[in-house]
Amino acid sequence: MKKLIIIPAYNEALNIERVVNNLIQNYSEYDYIIVNDGSTDHTAEICRKNKYNLLDLPINLGLTGAFQAGLKYAKRNGYDCAIQFDGDGQHRAEYIEPILKELQKGNNIVIGSRFVTEKKPHTMRMLGSRFISFAILLTTHKKISDPTSGMRMFDKKMINLFASNLNFSPEPDTVSYLIKCGAKVSEIQTSMDERIAGESYLTFVRSISYMFRVGISILLIQKFRKKEIIEDVEEVQ
Amino acid sequence: MLGSYRIVLLIVSVLTMWFTLHKIRQSKIKIEYSLFWIILSVMLVILSLFPQIASFVSEIIGFQSPVNFIFPFIIFLLLIKLFYNSLLLSMFEKKIEGLAQESSILEERVRKLEEEKRDDEKK
Numbered sequence: 001m002k003k004l005i006i007i008p009a010y011n012e013a014l015n016i017e018r019v020v021n022n023l024i025q026n027y028s029e030y031d032y033i034i035v036n037d038g039s040t041d042h043t044a045e046i047c048r049k050n051k052y053n054l055l056d057l058p059i060n061l062g063l064t065g066a067f068q069a070g071l072k073y074a075k076r077n078g079y080d081c082a083i084q085f086d087g088d089g090q091h092r093a094e095y096i097e098p099i100l101k102e103l104q105k106g107n108n109i110v111i112g113s114r115f116v117t118e119k120k121p122h123t124m125r126m127l128g129s130r131f132i133s134f135a136i137l138l139t140t141h142k143k144i145s146d147p148t149s150g151m152r153m154f155d156k157k158m159i160n161l162f163a164s165n166l167n168f169s170p171e172p173d174t175v176s177y178l179i180k181c182g183a184k185v186s187e188i189q190t191s192m193d194e195r196i197a198g199e200s201y202l203t204f205v206r207s208i209s210y211m212f213r214v215g216i217s218i219l220l221i222q223k224f225r226k227k228e229i230i231e232d233v234e235e236v237q
Numbered sequence: 238m239l240g241s242y243r244i245v246l247l248i249v250s251v252l253t254m255w256f257t258l259h260k261i262r263q264s265k266i267k268i269e270y271s272l273f274w275i276i277l278s279v280m281l282v283i284l285s286l287f288p289q290i291a292s293f294v295s296e297i298i299g300f301q302s303p304v305n306f307i308f309p310f311i312i313f314l315l316l317i318k319l320f321y322n323s324l325l326l327s328m329f330e331k332k333i334e335g336l337a338q339e340s341s342i343l344e345e346r347v348r349k350l351e352e353e354k355r356d357d358e359k360k
Contacts, residue, residue, distance in 0.1 A: 035341070051352075054348075055338075055342060055344075055345050056341050056344055056345070057337050057341045058337055059333075059337050061337055061338075065337070065338065069337075069338035069341055069342070072338055072342060073342055073345070076342065166327070166331050
């Protein structure tokens with residue numbers, strides 16, 4: 001089974017070496033690819049200097065386009081599964097294996113969630129997360145405890161779908177849409193680190209607008225999309 | 238229709254048509270996209286010259302005043318045009334994204350091949 005770690009990186013010069021060296025040294029059973037999303041700092045130079053596996057996007061596409069580039073690479077090279085792993089060091093590599101195990105049980109998507117067994121804190125930041133969870137529960141009748149977690153693993157079928165379609169962003173609204181299409185989505189308890197260096201993309205204003213955009217997308221727009229047919233893996237075999 | 242209003246309308250529509258043609262001459266706009274604006278400005282010129290057309294049409298449809306007909310009609314036309322532009326924009330974004338992704342994947346392959354070649358030459 002070919003396994004790929006996709007590392008979208010936008011201005012992660014301060015973090016990328018630490019993150020990638022850890023993967024190379026301790027998790028060599030996985031292949032990895034960094035997707036430099038048109039960074040304005042030295043992210044690309046650092047990757048080239050270290051001879052990392054790198055997709056260097058000539059322009060900034062945003063997380064959706066960057067992650068999609070990684071999935072296209074995965075499809076091209078015949079990978080069986082791919083996981084999004086943030087370049088800022090918030091995701092912890094020791095959780096990749098349990099997530100992979102869960103995927104091999106026949107799931108299409110497995111989310112590394114912070115709140116399967118842990119309780120979700122009552123902070124402002126988690127208010128948005130609660131709202132999105134509620135929207136997904138309302139439209140799909142499935143509980144996703146940590147919809148905004150970026151640590152998601154996709155199987156081959158999902159790789160092919162994401163690689164070739166518009167509007168497949170690695171975001172909660174796509175997850176809700178895919179659940180409705182019949183994709184099997186599961187969650188695994190993980191913990192995440194606080195970012196050590198650099199700045200987070202999500203500021204307060206951005207968080208609010210993100211919540212609205214994704215919330216409205218889940219509640220109103222996704223049900224109008226034409227459904228992709230996702231057959232059951234076990235039945236096919 | 239008021240005389241001054243007609244004159245303003247005439248000037249504006251002629252200017253619009255001139256501007257569109259000017260941009261075509263400069264090759265700033267593709268013919269396909271300029272068609273809409275040329276037809277629209279010709280329509281406006283005709284309407285400002287012969288406002289009776291507007292009165293006539295709106296009377297047939299059952300509007301009391303031509304303005305009540307012209308306003309919603311033009312707004313509707315522009316809304317359709319705007320939505321169509323959003324469609325085009327989405328398509329272009331998708332194409333650009335695809336190109337950028339493709340170029341990065343190719344660049345990665347070229348870089349790998351060059352490295353391999355360099356390693357082979359060393360041996």
